[in-house]
Amino acid sequence: MVAATALTEIDAHPAAGAALDIEQVSHAFDIDGADLPVLSDVSISVEPGEFVALLGPSGCGKSTLLRLVAGLDKPKSGTLREDEARITRPHPSRVVVFQDPTLFPWRTVWDNVALGLEAQGILKSQRHRVDAALDLVGLSSFRNAYPHQLSGGMAQRVALARALVNDPKILILDEPLGKLDSLTRITMQAELVSLWQRKGFTTLLVTHDAEEALVLANRVIVFSDRPARVKADIRVDRPYPRHRGDPYLADLRRQILGLLGLDATW
Amino acid sequence: MSTYSLSDGLASGAPRLSRAPWLASWIRESGAGILASMAWIAFGLSCLWWEDVGDWSRTHSLGIAAFVIAAIALFGTVGADYLGSAGRALRQRAPWLVVLGVVLTLWEVATAKFAWLPLPFFPPPQSIIEVYTDDLPKLLDSVFASVKLQLGGYLIGATVGFLTGVSIGWSRAVGYWVHPVLRFIGPLPATAWLPIAFFTFPSSWSASTFLIALAAGFPVTVLTWSGVASVSNAYYDVARTLGAKPSFLVLKVAIPAALPHVFVGLFMGLGSSFAVLVVAEMIGVKAGLGWYLQWAQGWAAYANMYAALIVMSLLCSGAITLLFSIRDRLLVWQKGTVKW
Ligand SMILES: Nc1ncnc2c1ncn2[C@@H]1O[C@H](COP(=O)(O)OP(=O)(O)O)[C@@H](O)[C@H]1O
Ligand SMILES: [Mg+2]
Numbered sequence: 001m002v003a004a005t006a007l008t009e010i011d012a013h014p015a016a017g018a019a020l021d022i023e024q025v026s027h028a029f030d031i032d033g034a035d036l037p038v039l040s041d042v043s044i045s046v047e048p049g050e051f052v053a054l055l056g057p058s059g060c061g062k063s064t065l066l067r068l069v070a071g072l073d074k075p076k077s078g079t080l081r082e083d084e085a086r087i088t089r090p091h092p093s094r095v096v097v098f099q100d101p102t103l104f105p106w107r108t109v110w111d112n113v114a115l116g117l118e119a120q121g122i123l124k125s126q127r128h129r130v131d132a133a134l135d136l137v138g139l140s141s142f143r144n145a146y147p148h149q150l151s152g153g154m155a156q157r158v159a160l161a162r163a164l165v166n167d168p169k170i171l172i173l174d175e176p177l178g179k180l181d182s183l184t185r186i187t188m189q190a191e192l193v194s195l196w197q198r199k200g201f202t203t204l205l206v207t208h209d210a211e212e213a214l215v216l217a218n219r220v221i222v223f224s225d226r227p228a229r230v231k232a233d234i235r236v237d238r239p240y241p242r243h244r245g246d247p248y249l250a251d252l253r254r255q256i257l258g259l260l261g262l263d264a265t266w
Numbered sequence: 267m268s269t270y271s272l273s274d275g276l277a278s279g280a281p282r283l284s285r286a287p288w289l290a291s292w293i294r295e296s297g298a299g300i301l302a303s304m305a306w307i308a309f310g311l312s313c314l315w316w317e318d319v320g321d322w323s324r325t326h327s328l329g330i331a332a333f334v335i336a337a338i339a340l341f342g343t344v345g346a347d348y349l350g351s352a353g354r355a356l357r358q359r360a361p362w363l364v365v366l367g368v369v370l371t372l373w374e375v376a377t378a379k380f381a382w383l384p385l386p387f388f389p390p391p392q393s394i395i396e397v398y399t400d401d402l403p404k405l406l407d408s409v410f411a412s413v414k415l416q417l418g419g420y421l422i423g424a425t426v427g428f429l430t431g432v433s434i435g436w437s438r439a440v441g442y443w444v445h446p447v448l449r450f451i452g453p454l455p456a457t458a459w460l461p462i463a464f465f466t467f468p469s470s471w472s473a474s475t476f477l478i479a480l481a482a483g484f485p486v487t488v489l490t491w492s493g494v495a496s497v498s499n500a501y502y503d504v505a506r507t508l509g510a511k512p513s514f515l516v517l518k519v520a521i522p523a524a525l526p527h528v529f530v531g532l533f534m535g536l537g538s539s540f541a542v543l544v545v546a547e548m549i550g551v552k553a554g555l556g557w558y559l560q561w562a563q564g565w566a567a568y569a570n571m572y573a574a575l576i577v578m579s580l581l582c583s584g585a586i587t588l589l590f591s592i593r594d595r596l597l598v599w600q601k602g603t604v605k606w
Binding site: 067070071072090091092094095096098100102104105106107108115116118119120146147148162166 | 498500501503504505506507508509510511514518519522523525597598599600
């Protein structure tokens with residue numbers, strides 16, 4: 001699925017991961033005058049190049065945390081740092097892949113992937129990076145297609161390519177595989193791991209699937225109900241590629257489901 | 267293909283055709299063309315058979331032209347296979363040619379030959395042709411004046427409307443000041459300004475340009491604004507995380523996303539500016555097709571009025587067609603099937 005030439009092209013712009021420090025972050029929304037606390041004193045320290053999965057009940061505040069990391073919103077209190085520098089606004093070194101691919105329907109696949117380089121004003125000299133990113137997700141032959149001509153899985157790959165073309169130091173993934181069928185999902189999980197291993201970016205993945213978290217991440221953080229607090233921080237010391245049937249992972253999965261309030265009969 | 271209703275009827279009504287399938291398919295393909303040819307021959311004959319009740323100079327030429335069209339319809343449809351896309355186009359339009367021929371024949375007979383319709387008010391086809399040949403310079407001048415006025419006013423109105431719409435949609439401060447003005451002035455029909463505009467502007471031409479721009483500008487403003495305002499925040503979030511500056515967000519996110527709305531506004535503006543154009547020409551500007559209509563009415567030259575109406579309708583529909591093709595080109599991404 002991955003073209004070797006594409007890799008060397010992208011590797012010409014090496015981007016190692018950045019460290020991410022989330023320090024005592026709390027956040028709340030104002031809904032009809034009422035205060036809705038969403039994050040409560042969340043502290044997470046992520047090493048450069050780590051793959052961290054965030055698990056928690058739906059609506060607990062995971063997406064909110066990701067928006068803070070991306071710099072799209074500011075926390076009510078606490079600080080977020082990327083490599084010691086405070087995060088105050090979005091920056092292409094931290095790119096988000098949302099649950100919806102949100103491709104721009106008026107742009108072709110190629111132009112969608114080129115979006116970041118164009119916005120930063122460096123597209124003219126860096127066009128090859130767009131081609132390389134498209135190769136990487138195996139969609140070179142769809143470069144001139146419009147988003148409405150793609151399947152859900154293909155659209156999500158384009159969104160991934162659009163993020164990767166910027167060589168992010170932190171890749172932020174908000175349930176990016178949530179809507180895919182299970183087969184496409186498993187394929188893309190494998191691709192994600194191999195990309196991460198090769199490029200070394202720090203990854204933050206929100207998922208609602210404990211198994212996905214365990215197959216992909218080397219650290220799983222479990223949140224409480226809203227307002228989200230860190231309930232558990234679990235290391236997953238297993239080599240890649242991981243097997244879904246691994247008894248060690250199955251044990252961890254039982255533990256995590258217990259934390260999420262599901263009975264251990266699973 | 268488009269002759270299905272006609273030829274299907276023929277085929278099912280005549281069982282012997284099934285024994286000669288080539289004949290059936292030949293009739294299906296060429297039947298409408300042959301009928302069209304017959305209708306136009308009838309029109310030609312109706313021109314030449316009887317004497318005109320009035321004094322018209324183009325009756326003979328019109329009859330000859332009808333026979334030429336009849337011949338084209340006949341040979342064009344029968345020989346369509348050798349004529350490529352022109353032949354296909356002719357076959358497709360053949361049913362319309364039939365209707366047109368029949369209507370023209372009836373019109374000719376009812377006016378020029380037996381005067382069943384009262385005469386100066388219902389001129390025969392040849393008198394309209396006469397206008398096109400004998401009054402051509404004046405008509406062309408009028409067309410040119412109308413196109414110039416309309417084009418200038420519309421382009422100004424559309425541009426200003428688009429820029430205003432984007433600014434209101436984007437900036438709260440601009441919205442605060444412009445929105446009330448828009449609500450107060452916008453819904454007023456632009457023609458209501460006519461009397462004032464002709465006094466206050468230095469020339470009737472600039473007054474009309476202003477009014478046409480006003481008529482076109484209002485719907486373009488409102489729809490551009492609503493288009494920009496309805497752009498999903500998710501697009502802005504994506505662009506911002508990819509390093510987009512505010513100018514990029516406006517030019518490359520808000521405007522393309524709002525474009526389908528903008529075109530709705532452009533269509534509405536085109537329609538209402540046509541109305542202003544004609545009224546302005548009738549009342550103030552001493553040129554253009556509206557003025558030509560007015561002038562013809564003053565002389566009771568009914569044929570000239572019909573001739574001008576036909577030209578006007580062709581121009582308006584041409585403008586709409588042009589706008590459609592621009593839209594289709596800019597919004598390829600919107601269609602289910604992409605053509606290039
Ligand atoms: N922009 C917003 N305004 C008000 N409330 C919000 C906003 N975004 C999210 N919320 C609320 O914050 C809570 C957490 O949302 P979110 O972070 O999306 O949860 P999840 O963990 O499922 O990703 C939810 O109750 C949601 O209703
Ligand atoms: Mg979410």
